[in-house]
Amino acid sequence: MTGTLISLISILIGIVSSNLFGYFKKNYTFGFKGNTLIGVFGSILFIKLFGRLGFDPWHIMNNGDFDGFRLSINMLVSALGGILGLVFAKMIYKKLNK
Numbered sequence: 800m801t802g803t804l805i806s807l808i809s810i811l812i813g814i815v816s817s818n819l820f821g822y823f824k825k826n827y828t829f830g831f832k833g834n835t836l837i838g839v840f841g842s843i844l845f846i847k848l849f850g851r852l853g854f855d856p857w858h859i860m861n862n863g864d865f866d867g868f869r870l871s872i873n874m875l876v877s878a879l880g881g882i883l884g885l886v887f888a889k890m891i892y893k894k895l896n897k
Contacts, residue, residue, distance in 0.1 A: 816882050817881035827885055838884065
């Protein structure tokens with residue numbers, strides 16, 4: 800597993816988590832396309848933020864050695880980024896449309 804593949808899987812998890820959250824919480828949805836876009840950017844933002852702490856894909860693949868704990872934290876952060884990105888986008892949308 801390479802760092803690029805881990806990054807792509809993390810983004811996919813962010814997309815899926817934001818779409819599932821939007822599906823179950825109807826008042827936080829922007830439709831499939833909107834949720835997908837917000838999930839991509841939310842997961843990338845959170846991966847970059849937590850990557851500084853050592854949970855980025857290149858630290859997970861430390862010289863060819865695989866760290867499963869860091870991978871699970873990365874995937875959790877990616878899902879959280881997709882969900883929180885959707886929540887923050889909806890908060891901004893509501894503020895602007897008052």
